[in-house]
Amino acid sequence: MAEFRQYVCWSPVTAATTISTEAVSPSPSVFFATHVPLRIRRRHPEAKAEGLGTAVTEEQVRRDFLGRPTANGVLLMPVTGESGTGKSHLVRWVQEKTPSTDKRLVIHLPKTSTSLRAVVRTLLDQPGADTAELAQLRADVDRMSSELDVDSLQRRLINELSEAVTVADAKPGAARVLAGPDKLALLLLDPHVRDHLLQPGKLIPRLAASLLSDRRDREGDRPATFSLTDLPLDIADVNKASDKAKRLLSLITSRPELQTAAVEILTDQLPVAVTAAWNMGGGRLQQAMLEIRRQLAQQDKEIVLLIEDFVVLQGVQRDLLDALIEAGVRGGKTELAPVRTLMAVTSGYWERLEETVLTRAKAATPYLYNLDAALDIDEQGQEDISIFVGRYLNAARVGQEALDNANVAAGAEVPNRCKTCDFQETCHSAFGASAEGYGLYPFNWPALRRAIRARPAHDSPDTFNPRAVIGEVIRPVLVDHAQALNGGTFPDQRFREDYPTAEDEEFLLGAVQREIEERDSGDASRRKTFLEFWGDAPRNLTNLEPEIHHAFGVSLLALDDVVGNASQSATRKPDEPASARRTGVRTATGELPRAIAVMIEHVEEWQGRQSQLPQGTAAYLRNIIRQAVINRCLWTDPVMAEPLITELDRAWPLNSTVVSIEDAGGERLPGTADAPIRFNRNSGNATFFRQLLLAGTDVAGNAAAVRRLREITELHQKNLQQAAQRYRQVTDKDLVLGIRASLLGAALAGRAWPGMKDVDLLDASFADGIGWKRADSSSRTPQWNSLQGMHQNGRGILTERLKVGVGFTRGKTGGVRIIDGTRALPLVRQAAQEWTWRKPESPLPPWVDKAVSGFHQFTAVIDAQCALLQQNIVTIRTFLPSGVSGSETVAAVDQAYRAAVGEGLGPEDLTAFQALLADARQADWRCIERAERDLARAAAAEDDESRSRATLAACAVDRGEDLAVIERFLVASDSWLTKRLQQARLRGGGSGESAVLRVQELLRQWMEVDG
Known part of the structure; x- marks a missing residue:
């Protein structure tokens, strides 16, 4: 029977061949055996903030991707995230679940196929793609791949890059200094500068190598952008360069903004240089892909394109993207096969795409899937991390062949090697296991956490990066350190060097280290690493669980005399220093x-x-x-x-x-x-x-x-x-929102409207509205009066907070006495740029919320009031044609009234009519023309925004009661005169006859207008 001491329950060779850092490398059975649900969030492509969006599963991604209708035959769904977060893993998962059918052609671009030849052949070697043009393009790519080596390709890249920089449009700012054939382009052609750019490790040599050969497992990502380290800023003997190159180098070296501009220019033109160096310029690949789409459209097929790393398409990205987002439906007819594209791309690279391309791409992008949701490496993330690591450890123990034989790729249960192990209970008790029952040996949680933090990815030691954990923790320990474990020297000095203590982890205190050196001088170094990692750096010298000591062959110490041994507290209190050293002060x-x-x-x-x-x-x-x-x-x-x-x-x-x-x-x-x-x-x-x-x-x-x-x-x-x-929620953004709400409320009260002077708008914005009443409220729609009332209920707290945001107080408890107009006026101007209400995406500040209750109907209320005002004018003009004097009309009606009363033909309610006559005599009849001008100004507006502002201005003005009085007077007069007219006709002579005749003439004119 095997002994648990120095036990290795896996084959390092099997582990090495089974575990891969890349999603595309493992077999389907290993892929599904190690797959852990990803932390995916679906969000709109314009949403910037991290954490936004809806959490979704891989299957939801797949269903959405395959089932969502394409827009004009195009659907583009980016999978974004930082390097190592699982983007390629998600694309591979969808690929494994999505076979080609008679209606669907699946094209898969794996992350490891980085050579340009492999990329182009994968895209073009499709059924039916047999035109002469496609054949010629394939032949050209094959020929270039066979004729070029790394040295010749990198020279061609620099030559083409110089040409691309020469003809590129000059950007504004510092970049203009580098534009033209005698500037940055000339620098690239200087032999001494070229030698620097072609040094090992620089971007051009690395890019040339990756373009000519596919990516190997554990190899870094393809370089996609220039950096400051690629610039020739540290040439040893700058005097060997030409005079012009030397002067330009001196200028760039002394000005950081030029260095940044140079990096941006070179990065922007790099794809152009790649396609030109490969004889693929002029959009040849774009036309080829469009031809493939055209042929597949005739076969009634759609394309499903799965790209595991958009960066590997360096040089053909623009052509390919243009072909993918080209509308396939033209004039109602499908001319190009629909294409669904799921592509993995880093968040930053997606945003750096050329603006014109990005705009078109986003038009075909209903969602993007983001994998940047961080999993913290702390106690809260322990369970999820243990599950992830446990699956990989189990796959390494079982091996690819056994996983294949178990039919895991078809959905069968993954074999658990721990279940057949004689040491399962001892091992899991001492080292721990995941929630799924996979042992963590040779790690325990503290050692695993410390090892992960010791090799952080992208300077984020507290963020769990799956690729980094696989490639820098799990695989090395199982493969590179297995011999040390079996030989009884683990954890050795190599482990200590591979996994230095992270900044966020405690060091083993000096006092503990000195105690170890005194008690275990022969194996002190290993015990220090052992206690710091597997013991989580205890504050006092102690033994861990005997099973952990036994497994690694680390002896137990006799520690009965040590204060703070395992039986006592090993944690130092903050106010009790461990050493007796004083400050010396x-x-x-x-x-x-x-x-x-x-x-x-x-x-x-x-x-x-x-x-x-x-x-x-x-x-x-x-x-x-x-x-x-x-x-x-x-x-x-x-x-x-x-x-x-x-x-x-x-x-x-x-x-x-x-x-x-x-x-x-x-x-x-x-x-x-x-x-x-x-x-x-x-x-x-x-x-x-x-x-x-x-x-x-x-x-x-x-x-x-x-x-x-x-x-x-x-x-x-x-x-x-x-x-x-x-x-207080009074940032500039909040204040602009609040001032806009205040202005709209003031418009409802007739105190503000578009076109007013800034100072008047300022006064209206900060007025509390107490005592505000409209003189023309009887002429307002019920909806208008209701909305105004609701706003008035919340206006007090609204304006009070606005004053707090831009005002002086006297003492900490005093009220605001003075408004800072210098600050407030620009905010008012900004708020007055828009006279409609759109609810912001973020929650409204509570002090604004009550004042805008019902404001979602603001535009509808304005439109209804405008219609009512127009109807009022129509009614008035029915009885008072343009050009007819209001005062003369009142005088004529008054004369008719007096004569009619004498003949017994007066209104039924003489008192009411006399009051109406008096009101009409006092009314300002010019209000009719003012209202007509305001309405005409709105009708003549050239665009929707101008029309909306003019309509609000026409409706917001408090016109008093004059219009309502005039309308009531004219309607009442018409009703009385019409009713009594027949009686007047039947009665000839008398003192009222001449008055009746004058009224009849006035009625005739009204009737002509009224039709």
Whole structure:
């Protein structure tokens, strides 16, 4: 029976052939045996912020991709994320689940097929693609691939790059200095500069090599962009360059903005150089792909294109993308086969695509799938990480052949090697296992966590990068360190070098290391690594579980005399230093206060031994710095009401989101990464902290800290004010939104409308509206009056918060007395650029929400009021044709009234009619023409926006009661005269006859207008 000591439950050879860092390399059975559901979020392509979108599964991605109708025969779905997050894995998963059919042609571009020949042949070697043009393109690519070697290709790349830079359009700014044939293009042709650009490790040689050969497993991504390190800025003997090249080099070296411009120009023109070097310019591949789509359309087929890495298409990306997003439906007829494209591309590269291409691409992109949802390497992520690692460890133990035989690729259950192991119970108890029952041996969770953090990808030690974990942790330990484990030397010095302690992990304290050296001098180095990784760096010398010692062949120590052994607490309290070393600082009166001395020692350990700064000490330092900024803030940049203490405690809290100290307690709060005041671990900051702690004692020599603290307060007052603005929700964006709501409400009350002077709009924006009543409310639609009333209910809190955002106060509890017009006026102008209400994507500030209740109907309410006003004018003009005097009409009606009353033909309610006559006599009849002009201005507007603004201006004006009085007078007069006219005709003579005749003439004119 085998012994668990130094037991290796896998074959290193089998592990090496089974585990691959690339999604395309493993067999289908290994792929599905190791597949762990990805953290995918589906979002709109314009959404920028991380974390936005809907969480979806791989199957949901596949169903959406294959089932969504194409727009004009085109569907483009990018899979975005940083390198190593699983983009290619998702594309491979969809490929494995999506076979070709008689209606669907699946074209798969694997990530490992990086040579240009492989890419082009994969695209063109399709059924039915047999035209002479396609054959010639394939032959040209084959010929170039056979004739070119790395040396000749990289020279051609530089030549074509020089030509592309020469004819490229000059960009604005610093790039113009480099434009033209005698600038950057000339530099590329200088022999001495070319030698520098062709040095090993530079972009051109690496790109040439990747274009000529496919990517090997564990090989880095294809280089896609130039960087500053590729520029010839450090040429040893610049005098060997030509005079012009030397002058340009000197200029570029001295100006960083030119260096950035040079990198951008070279990167932009690199694809052009690649296609030209390969004799594929002029859009040949684009035309070839369009021809393939045209032929497949005749076969009633669609194309499903799966691209595992868009970067591998370097040189043909533009042509291919243009062909993929070309509309296939023209004039209602399908001329090009529909094409569905799922492609993996880094987020940054997707956004850097040429603007014209990106705009067209996004038009065919209903969603993109993002895999940047980070999995933190902490206790919360332990279960998910253990599941991921467990599957790979199990696949390495089982091997590809057994997985193939188990039919895992067809959906069969994955064999668990641990179930047949004699040491399963012992191993899982000591080292741990995933939730699916796969053992973590030879890791346990602390060792796994530390190993992952020791080899971070992209400078993100707290972010789980699947590719990095597979390629830099799992595979190396199983393959490269298996012999050391079997030989009883694991973890050895090589392991220590491969996995240095990450910054966020605790070091083994010096006192513990010295104790190890004294008690285990023969194997001290291995025991230190063993305790730091598998024991999670205990604060005191201790033994771990005996089974872990036994497995690695690390002896147990006799530790009965060690304080803080495994049977005791191994954690040091923040206010009890482990060593007896003092600070060495003495005050004039003797010893330092114990609390200050302890905190100074914490700072020394934080800097000198890379230990974590305890939370209590960090909070004490944060409070000194935070309070200094608050005390010196004048609240004038921009002007705003000084916040209350309770508001400051929430807006500018005493924690790491305001003052962040590297590797200090309390640094894991959300938002810490965006803290405005940040301190890295270095000797300068440690000295500053030490002096701050001593500033309250009688120890001299702290003036430098006081000066630096003053600089910090001056630098970060603006950050404090911005934080207060965000807490109060009175940022410029919030204020513009609130002012727009206020202006629209003022328009409902007849106090503001488009076209008013800025100062009048400013007054209306900040008016609380108390006492606002419309004189023409009887002429308003019920919807208008209702919406105005709802706004008035919330206007008080709206304008009060607007004043707080841009006003002065007297004392912390006083109200706003003065508005800062210099700041407020630009905000009003910005708000007045739009006189409609669109609900923002982000939640409304609570102080705005009540005032805009019902504003989603604002445009409809305005339109209804405009229709009512037009109807009022039509009614008036029915009885009062243009050019007829209102005063004469009133006089005529009055004369007819007097005569008619004498003849017994007057209105039924004489008192009411007399009052109406009096009101009409006092009315301003010019209001009719003003209303007509306003309505005509809206009707004559040339575009929708101008028409909307003019309509609102016509409706918002408070026209008083004159229009309503005139309309009632004319309608009542018409009703009376029409009713009595027949009676007047039947009665001849009398004193009322002449008056009746005049009224009849007036009625005749009205009837002509009325039809």
